[in-house]
Amino acid sequence: MNRELSLPKNISVIAAEELEGCFISLETLNIHEAVHDIRKRLKKLRALARLVRDEMGEENYKEINIYFRDLGREISDFRDLTAHIETLNVLEERYGSYLYVNFFNPIITQLDKERDHMEKELRAKNFFSEYLPEKLKYAQDDLVKWPVNSNEIQVILPGIQRVYKRGQKGLNKSYKDPKTENFHEWRKRVKYLWYQTLLLQETWPQFFETLEAEIHQLADYLGNDHDLMVLKKKLNSEDIKLKDPQHLELMNAIIERYSNILRTEAKTKGELIYVETPEEFTKRIGSYTEINWN
Template identity: 30%
Template sequence: MSYRLDLSQPLEDETRRIALEQIARARRALAEAPPVEAIHELRKRCKKIRALLRLVRSALGKRYARENRRFRDLARQVSGWRDEQVLLETFDALLAHYRDEIDCRHYTAIRARLKARRERTLADELVGEGKGGEGKGGEGKVGSEGAVDTAALEAALDEARQAVLGWRLKGPQRDAWQAGLAMTYRRLDDAGETAAEEGSVVALHEWRKRVKYHRYHCELLRSLWKAPLTVRAEEAHRLSDLLGEDHDLAMLAAALDDADMQRISAERRQALGSLVARRRLSLQRSAMPLGTRLAAESPKALSKRFKRYRRALPS
């Protein structure tokens, strides 16, 4: 089934169903997909589960913090290689965007450095089944040299599946998602204001995270009113993509100052840095008005609107 709550069913059952489906997809990717796809799938599924947890956090009680930490840490185990892969993809996309203005051959050496970094990180992180040692606490998730063992990741997902089977929601369930929706949207609103005021890499990245959670909440709640919530989720997705590209470019700019890039001429690094700055400015100019529209309502008004959607559903 899709990543959507069936609000005609008990919320507790639906919460477990969706979490279990996301775990199954991540588990299947690790077992069957190439490393690039497997890592991407694992991280995406963990983000979707964390969004689901945020939607029902008030009803989960103390269990929320433990389960949110579980899926956050699981995704972080493979973050290093994914970050390096994104740097290479960001570099390629940047040069493609400005291909009519530049000679891409001037940046071949930089790309070679980025590719080498990616390959080194992949070799460090994916050691394969049976090569990982035990991490702290004997969990067996981290190898003897800090590398992630794919077999241990699969075991961690199996452990997470057992935990999800025990999830219980406290109190009345019918509208238990409303508090989580309101809290996440309020944080989106606050993060957008901070990003507009500061414009820092940290503030923009924090805003993006809040946008993504709101997007997933709109997807989860599509049964309230499919057409408008689908469009809202798509616009939130578009905003998160703009902010995501901006963040990736900021990381690319930072990578140009790393020690392994110092053998590249300063002129070439500065030229690429100028392209990064131009592209980031363009992305931010597109993101800001979209973010203003997405958060045009006050948190209180949005909460009331979604409550009215819920009351309009057949009993």
Template identity: 30%
Template sequence: MAYCFTPEETVPQGVRRIALEQIDKAEAALTGGAQSGGRERHKAVHDARKGCKKIRALLRLARGGLGNAYVRENGFFRDAQRRLSAVRDASVMVETLDKLVGRQGSDGAGGFVQVRGVLVERCERASAEHLEQERTTEEVAGMLREVRGRVETWTLRSPGFKVLRPGLHKVYRDGARRLEALGDAPTAHDFHDWRKQAKYLSYHLRLLTPVWPGTVRALAGEFGELGSLLGDEHDLAVLCCMLEAEEQAFGGPVLVRPLAGMIDRRRSELQAASRMLGARLYLDKPKTFMTRMEAWWDLWKSEPVSRAA
């Protein structure tokens, strides 16, 4: 089924069902595509990590009813996600460079072949070390099988929107606060913290899409776009830090400094675009946002009929 609640189930039923579906998809990726090589392996690891992120977003949304189970399970899926991070992080650096130089057209792409070669070699080494030698995918798949049995025991304190209200309110409020706190001289860490809240909210809205499909789906997409802009900004910041810390390994200043300049310019563009989009998306006060979402939920539950998107 889709990554969202359905009208015929209570919130606890939906939370357990969605978690189990994502666990099964992540495990299938790790026991299938992750055993292949090259691009298929990296896609499988990406899919498994994404499944863990979606479960953590679900847990955050339902945290108001999970009690102590929230801390335990959020930590569990965070650890599973991190076990796969080394390979994914290395491949992201290659993708980030490709995306950046691709914006320059044929004139800019050829000058950074050496830099790309170093990044690719590191990606292949990370893949060998963390997926082959350490049997990481098999171990994480085992972790997912282990947690599957616990999901059925999750007990939420209310069957309705009351369970979701604290988590949804916190993620929207924290995202708005992080935007407001950026100020005139924000750091890469400031933008990264904001990105996490935007991504969680995009997942929350996807889970709530059925309450008014066209409107909430569009809003989820906008917050997803904000998360993507901020994600690109973060990846470029990490790449620049790596290049400057190991300048000689990447070909020396003659290659690194022009590339760092390109990165700075692109990061400035992404930061400006993110602020503009964020100002629109966080226009409502948290209380207003929550009042609207709860009213839509109540209407949806009172008339559980098919709605066109």
């Protein structure tokens, strides 16, 4: 946030910049990079809405959040295929020297073909050239004038406290009951907190840059673990055909090994980030932001 601008102006400027960034990505990046960037920007917009949720009112918040959530879901299957390939490349770099040559190639080849096929289908429907730009244009015209009127920085604190509290609950639930869906929910809460600290960086760069870096690292651990679990589900579906059952068995073992490493790292980092009560964390953030606000 720009300290020289009012809070309402900051909100509208940030929302407009994120949507403009979506159009720039479609025009300048290859389609796989563009879809990845757009999904990140849609999540940032949802995090921004959470920041001023109480100020804008629940009805307005839900309209904005649901619109960007649903738009993100429309490109998630296409993005997942690229994420599968990227995850396999990470596993190959990490464990490839212990395996036979071309161990990962049959899987990557099948995913490449499926992704190419999906891209052709989407392009035949003018998804990237017409449908997606139209959906973004609607958001640009009608969803950036958010009803935020107060210039008091304190109006963001309930949103921060809610996100932090849910993240803290997500941490505890994930390690008490380590199901994939629990880690997935915790990951989302961590990402919202990360985006919110990014938005607040300018109010005290030295503090918020350090906090942002720590939360970003945790988000990466959980994001990589999530990618592993989604890949595992894909490998064990009927979409992927492997001639040797031991190939799948070894893939599952590799995924579980790396997942355990990531979850151990995430636990340590998470316990440090969520060591405070939500009230203590919010009070501290409120003090730091208010001193430097306008």
